[in-house]
Amino acid sequence: MNDEFTGPAIEWARLWPLFAVFGTALVGVAVEAFAPRSARCLIQSSVAGVGLAVALVGTVLVALELPERAGGAARGDVTAGGAVVVDGPTVFLWGLLVVVTVGGLLLFAERRVDAGLPVFAGQASLPPGSTAGPGGPGEPSYEDWEHTEVYPLLVFALGGMMLFCASGDLLTMFVALEILSLPLYLLCGLARRRRLLSQEAAMKYFLLGAFSSGFFVYGMALVYGYAGTLNLAGVAVAVRAGGGQEVLLLVGAAMVMVALLFKVGAVPFHSWTPDVYQGAPTAVTAYMAAATKIAAFGAILRFLYVGLGDARWDWAPLLWVVAILTMLGGVVLAVGQTEIKRLLAYSSIAHTGFLLTGVLGLQASGDLAEGQISSLQAVLFYLATYGVATVGIFAVTTLVRDPGGEAGSVARWTGLGRTSPLVAGAFAVFLLSLAGIPLTAGFVGKWSVFASAAGAGAWPVVAVAITSSIIAVYFYVRHIVTMFFADPPEDAPVVVVPSPLTSVTIAVALIVTVALGVVPGPLLDLAGHAGQFVR
Amino acid sequence: MIAFWVLAPVMVIAALGILFVRKAVHAALLLAVVMISLAMLYAALEAPFLFAVQIIVYTGAIMMLFLFVLMLVGVDASDSVVETIRGQRVLAVMVGGIFAVLLGVIVGQAGIGTAVGLGAANEGGNIEGLAEVLFSQYVLAFEATAALLITAALGAMVLAHRERLVPRETQADRAAARVRAYGEHGDHLGPLAAPGVYARHNAVDTPALLPDGSPAEQSVPTVISNRGTGRPSPSYRDVDRVVGQLQSRRDDQDPATDTVVEGSGSAARGEDA
Amino acid sequence: MELYTPVLALLALAAGFAIFSVAVSTLTGPKRYNRARLDSYECGIEPTPQPFGGGRIPVKYYTVAMTFIIFDVEIMFLVPWAVYFDQLSWFGLIAVVLFLFNITLAYAYEWRRGGLDWD
Numbered sequence: 001m002n003d004e005f006t007g008p009a010i011e012w013a014r015l016w017p018l019f020a021v022f023g024t025a026l027v028g029v030a031v032e033a034f035a036p037r038s039a040r041c042l043i044q045s046s047v048a049g050v051g052l053a054v055a056l057v058g059t060v061l062v063a064l065e066l067p068e069r070a071g072g073a074a075r076g077d078v079t080a081g082g083a084v085v086v087d088g089p090t091v092f093l094w095g096l097l098v099v100v101t102v103g104g105l106l107l108f109a110e111r112r113v114d115a116g117l118p119v120f121a122g123q124a125s126l127p128p129g130s131t132a133g134p135g136g137p138g139e140p141s142y143e144d145w146e147h148t149e150v151y152p153l154l155v156f157a158l159g160g161m162m163l164f165c166a167s168g169d170l171l172t173m174f175v176a177l178e179i180l181s182l183p184l185y186l187l188c189g190l191a192r193r194r195r196l197l198s199q200e201a202a203m204k205y206f207l208l209g210a211f212s213s214g215f216f217v218y219g220m221a222l223v224y225g226y227a228g229t230l231n232l233a234g235v236a237v238a239v240r241a242g243g244g245q246e247v248l249l250l251v252g253a254a255m256v257m258v259a260l261l262f263k264v265g266a267v268p269f270h271s272w273t274p275d276v277y278q279g280a281p282t283a284v285t286a287y288m289a290a291a292t293k294i295a296a297f298g299a300i301l302r303f304l305y306v307g308l309g310d311a312r313w314d315w316a317p318l319l320w321v322v323a324i325l326t327m328l329g330g331v332v333l334a335v336g337q338t339e340i341k342r343l344l345a346y347s348s349i350a351h352t353g354f355l356l357t358g359v360l361g362l363q364a365s366g367d368l369a370e371g372q373i374s375s376l377q378a379v380l381f382y383l384a385t386y387g388v389a390t391v392g393i394f395a396v397t398t399l400v401r402d403p404g405g406e407a408g409s410v411a412r413w414t415g416l417g418r419t420s421p422l423v424a425g426a427f428a429v430f431l432l433s434l435a436g437i438p439l440t441a442g443f444v445g446k447w448s449v450f451a452s453a454a455g456a457g458a459w460p461v462v463a464v465a466i467t468s469s470i471i472a473v474y475f476y477v478r479h480i481v482t483m484f485f486a487d488p489p490e491d492a493p494v495v496v497v498p499s500p501l502t503s504v505t506i507a508v509a510l511i512v513t514v515a516l517g518v519v520p521g522p523l524l525d526l527a528g529h530a531g532q533f534v535r
Numbered sequence: 536m537i538a539f540w541v542l543a544p545v546m547v548i549a550a551l552g553i554l555f556v557r558k559a560v561h562a563a564l565l566l567a568v569v570m571i572s573l574a575m576l577y578a579a580l581e582a583p584f585l586f587a588v589q590i591i592v593y594t595g596a597i598m599m600l601f602l603f604v605l606m607l608v609g610v611d612a613s614d615s616v617v618e619t620i621r622g623q624r625v626l627a628v629m630v631g632g633i634f635a636v637l638l639g640v641i642v643g644q645a646g647i648g649t650a651v652g653l654g655a656a657n658e659g660g661n662i663e664g665l666a667e668v669l670f671s672q673y674v675l676a677f678e679a680t681a682a683l684l685i686t687a688a689l690g691a692m693v694l695a696h697r698e699r700l701v702p703r704e705t706q707a708d709r710a711a712a713r714v715r716a717y718g719e720h721g722d723h724l725g726p727l728a729a730p731g732v733y734a735r736h737n738a739v740d741t742p743a744l745l746p747d748g749s750p751a752e753q754s755v756p757t758v759i760s761n762r763g764t765g766r767p768s769p770s771y772r773d774v775d776r777v778v779g780q781l782q783s784r785r786d787d788q789d790p791a792t793d794t795v796v797e798g799s800g801s802a803a804r805g806e807d808a
Numbered sequence: 809m810e811l812y813t814p815v816l817a818l819l820a821l822a823a824g825f826a827i828f829s830v831a832v833s834t835l836t837g838p839k840r841y842n843r844a845r846l847d848s849y850e851c852g853i854e855p856t857p858q859p860f861g862g863g864r865i866p867v868k869y870y871t872v873a874m875t876f877i878i879f880d881v882e883i884m885f886l887v888p889w890a891v892y893f894d895q896l897s898w899f900g901l902i903a904v905v906l907f908l909f910n911i912t913l914a915y916a917y918e919w920r921r922g923g924l925d926w927d
Contacts, residue, residue, distance in 0.1 A: 005667060005670070005671070005892075005895040005896055005897070005899075005900075006671075006899075007670065007671065007674070007899030007900075007903075008671045008672060008674060010674075010675070022679075022682060025682065025685075026685075026910060026913060029685055029689070029913050029914060029917055030913055030916070030917075032689075032917050032920075032921070033913070033916045033917040033919075033920040033921070034916075034920060080672075080674070080675045081671050081672035081673070081674065081675075082672055083672055083673060083674075083675045083676060084675060123697060123698065124693050124694055125693075125694060125695055125696055125697045125867065126697065140700040140701060141700070142700065145698075147693055149689050149692070149693050152689065153686065153689060156682055156685070156686055159679075159682060160679075160682070163675075163679060169672070169673075171673055171676055172673070172675060172676045172679075175676040175679050175680060175683065176679065178683055179679055179682050179683055179686070182683065182686040182687065182690065183686055185690075186686070186689070186690045186693060186694070189694065190693070231672075247641055247644050251641055578812055584887065584888070587884070587887065588884050591880060591883070591884060592877075592880055592881060592884055595880060596876060596877040596880040596881070597877070599873060599876065599877075600873050600874075600877060603869065603870065603873045604870075606865045607865060607866075607867055607869075607870065660891075662887065662888050662891045662892070663888075663891060663892045663895075665888045666888035666889060666891060666892030666895075666896065666900075667892065667895075669885075669888055669889075670888075670889070670892075670896050670899065670900050670903060674903055677885065677903065677907065678903065678906060678907055678910075680881075680885070680907075681906075681907050681910035681911055682910070684878045684881060684882070684910075684911055684914060685910060685911065685913065685914040687874060687877070687878060688874060688875065688878055688914035688915070688917065688918055689914070689917070690874075691870055691871045691873075691874035691875075691923075692871060692917070692918060692921060692923050694870075695867045695868060695870040695871050695874075696868060696871050696921065696922070696923050697868065698921065698922060699922060703922075703925070
């Protein structure tokens with residue numbers, strides 16, 4: 001190492017939204033340290049709000065300035081010594097993630113749905129079910145306390161996700177995976193109601209997540225053993241050159257994929273999903289279900305398309321099997337569910353399967369017919385429709401409440417359409433979108449991923465996808481029918497009127513879901529405009 | 536190579552021990568054995584940095600955390616081995632077996648090639664080479680690790696720390712309360728008398744003697760007197776015995792006095808209890 | 809490996825000495841026990857926290873353990889920087905200072921919120 005060391009070129013002009021997000025989280029930690037408790041909630045939510053706004057504006061600005069590459073087929077830059085790739089898909093996913101996080105932030109700050117109390121536990125270290133505080137009534141208690149740490153944690157998770165889908169090498173990807181996971185593990189355990197369930201969810205998510213991270217590291221090491229580099233572009237070069245110990249590559253890539261598929265909840269790595277979605281505070285579930293999937297699919301796409309694009313006949317058959325299992329597993333298990341959040345969890349597993357179907361639509365750009373949707377475009381669009389509808393639908397589930405918390409049981413929702421048609425109507429629209437009924441965003445999303453997969457010749461997978469969509473329609477519509485065409489029970493749950501925070505989230509999600517169903521063109525074009533990955 | 540053949544059996548035996556010992560603490564200690572042996576292997580493989588990491592982070596910090604968690608749940612706690620899911624054990628063994636076969640096949644296929652690249656990586660020093668990549672292509676990942684550590688700190692605080700509902704009582708508060716108690720009820724204001732120290736037995740369990748020769752019961756720590764292990768002022772008896780001896784020498788007469796003194800001693804003991 | 813021979817020798821010497829001392833004292837030392845002697849502290853101070861239910865300690869100590877690990881990981885990152893410091897120049901310095909500052913923020917949070925209070 002006789003040559004002089006030079007630091008890597010870090011292009012601030014491309015990376016500053018990412019730094020803004022991490023900076024916001026750090027400011028949040030400083031606020032936690034130095035602000036008095038009474039002021040903390042307001043300061044924290046404002047800091048996070050401002051940070052997210054800056055990040056959103058920054059993402060748009062960065063997107064506008066991306067240089068074209070490869071004759072316009074791609075745009076973007078590789079920066080920070082190859083660790084981060086800011087290209088079209090990256091900024092699209094960044095924008096999507098920030099938007100979803102804004103929704104999450106609004107739900108986090110909601111106080112009116114639970115009689116003025118925050119949605120998070122007053123003091124998470126208290127044993128579940130213990131009385132708050134040492135004194136009796138009138139004495140100081142933890143009842144109206146709140147863990148304002150959730151705001152910096154949310155922003156940290158966002159930062160990790162943004163880095164995750166932009167990472168150009170496996171090491172950065174791994175660090176990003178941990179940065180996005182750790183805050184989520186924590187947030188899952190902070191529900192105010194049903195503490196034990198919440199802690200169980202956090203525990204399961206943490207243990208299984210840590211296990212899957214282990215797979216990632218091991219796989220990463222094996223891929224290094226094959227390619228001699230962790231850089232995805234470098235791996236691609238090694239794969240194209242061929243030779244070497246192929247087994248190392250296959251096993252390593254499979255192990256990395258295990259971790260990534262775990263994050264998106266694909267069968268057979270899905271078992272955490274229902275428990276975690278059910279136990280976590282619903283605001284966290286809404287955020288996590290949407291954002292984790294967006295970020296992790298970004299990483300899956302980059303890993304498979306950039307790193308292993310030339311080995312696609314090695315991974316595609318395996319992914320066929322996983323996609324088929326995931327779709328069928330998701331919908332079949334969803335049919336028997338009696339809890340709303342578990343139902344939605346299984347439905348999200350099925351959606352993972354549909355997204356994987358889209359991932360399978362990879363074709364060389366030369367093979368793409370004129371005007372045909374590329375698989376990347378299809379998956380990006382699907383992620384947008386799924387993310388928005390998911391945040392919306394979980395936001396609606398916070399509104400229907402029993403005395404002890406949310407009315408989780410499907411049976412409790414019977415006849416809701418008669419008593420509060422607005423809430424039930426919004427819920428129904430989101431369900432229809434998740435089911436993929438025409439004139440909702442979900443339909444266009446499904447159509448585009450199916451078309452792209454069919455274009456790449458993955459006909460069997462598409463056939464299974466259509467079958468499982470039909471099964472899914474059955475249980476979504478069954479739920480809508482019981483909401484609108486049955487009498488409400490005697491002790492029907494209360495539908496609370498939320499503060500504008502939740503209302504705005506639901507309304508915007510609703511508008512976007514319908515708008516994307518009616519005029520999908522602009523967003524679809526935007527996803528297409530993002531172009532290919534830069535390597 | 537010698538290092539490997541010495542350490543490998545130790546590691547394998549210790550690793551098997553982790554699986555089969557009954558107490559969690561023993562398993563943790565065996566894990567430490569595995570980790571230290573691994574560190575020595577790293578040293579033998581010319582990876583001094585990894586050696587240091589293995590010792591400092593794994594054997595030091597991670598092991599400590601393991602033991603800590605064991606102490607949180609109780610050192611004597613042992614696992615319940617009742618299956619909650621029927622057939623789980625059989626399934627686990629089956630899946631594990633399949634996985635082992637799979638790994639065996641893979642390793643068999645891959646063969647063991649000669650390791651290359653070590654020389655290039657260690658050229659100019661192992662740690663220097665590491666610094667070069669850490670501060671060039673992975674500098675962003677390095678900075679991002681800080682976010683990870685901060686999250687860990689936040690998590691530990693959120694999940695394990697209970698904040699105070701009422702402000703902490705400071706020394707000034709306690710002093711004021713004491714003076715108030717003195718003013719209102721005439722409670723003793725100063726510090727308590729120190730225990731009598733006679734350098735016999737357990738010194739602090741012996742009450743001090745007040746100027747008039749009576750024991751100061753409050754001078755013995757309440758912990759000891761509550762536990763019942765305090766000594767009922769033997770010194771008191773000793774003083775009497777010395778007086779008795781002096782008297783006996785003068786009067787040339789003995790055991791009767793001693794009996795009387797013994798009686799007064801047990802009276803003092805009764806008062807103590 | 810040559811480099812570590814003195815270290816290993818010292819290690820063996822230290823281990824041998826420790827084992828020898830313990831063994832000899834158990835063999836030759838007087839064995840008179842009473843209750844006070846078997847306490848953790850002979851002066852009668854109670855060990856805090858008092859072991860209950862098989863020597864369990866309160867979960868609040870976990871924060872301390874976590875802080876320890878965080879600083880442990882931190883120093884491991886400082887080692888390559890310190891070794892290669894002259895080459896890394898300003899870029900390395902800024903990178904490390906930024907890293908340390910961020911971690912100090914977490915530490916400040918723990919300190920301000922009473923995570924390090926001993927009561």
